[in-house]
Amino acid sequence: MVIKLKIVYYSYYGCFSSVIAAYIHTGYLKDKVSKDTIFSLPEMLDLDYGELKYIGFDENLHEVYVIGMKSFSDNIKKTLEGLRKIYNLEYDRLIFIDTSMYEPKYLKFIFPIRKIVLLKKISDEILYNWLIKRFDGIKNLVEEFKRHGAEEKT
Template identity: 30%
Template sequence: MKIIYYCYGGTHSSVLAAAIHTGQLVSKGVPSKKQINDLALYDKISKKELGRPFFYGADEFGNLVYVLGLGSKRELIKEFLLDYLKLFNIKTEEIILVAALPYVSSFTKIGGFLSRRLGLVSLGRPIVTYTLQKLYPEYDNLVSQVKAKLRNID
């Protein structure tokens, strides 16, 4: 299976969820700011890279985990992606798309905008990191639900 965590920019909430899923961040407990800031791809994907999936790692079951930024046209791009895969006879039932957006707060959005859009990383990144720490239990729960679904598929 391929699991794709997606969000607006593919650089904050989707990266956090992918890191939990692949075991790079511990489940149950809140990681430090440094642990979050040191994640691969965290606060690094540019606007030009929206729509490009990035491989993040494999989970304990051998499933491949990706992150993806879909911008403001999430539903349109999601449909395009699935149709595109079908066009090349790639089985879409082997792909799980997971929205990492449900827990994003206004402060997360503001921090992401400051960091990625305006280039004010020293101002925006701490805001995003702080809010993701506060929301960590929700992301941990999201990943737990995805893994439970994977166990039921096998």
């Protein structure tokens, strides 16, 4: 019997560390990548709380998503699981992986700064440098889940 999983990477914003984790999970990002590659990801810094964004399939054909949950992660998790049961959706498990520990504390200040043309390049450089320092940690989180997290996570 093949188990179908829906894997959801989430954080407060859902548009930075969770996006990187999801793209690592699907195999699109493998190693440290260029700034252009990172900022060309469609979901990168696309702030839209509560919107479940489809990223793709992993090598086992499990679907991978990202979402920004603000401080409502428990409520959103329960709601999505409830919808699965109500509509008898055909997958076996819905798994949430929190990437918040890899999110810069100052991210909320970056959003308005990026809108100023003169400061966009600087803010992107700051975020890219932050990411490069944490990329291996995000990658390890994903790889650890892929090794044996599906049995443990709920």
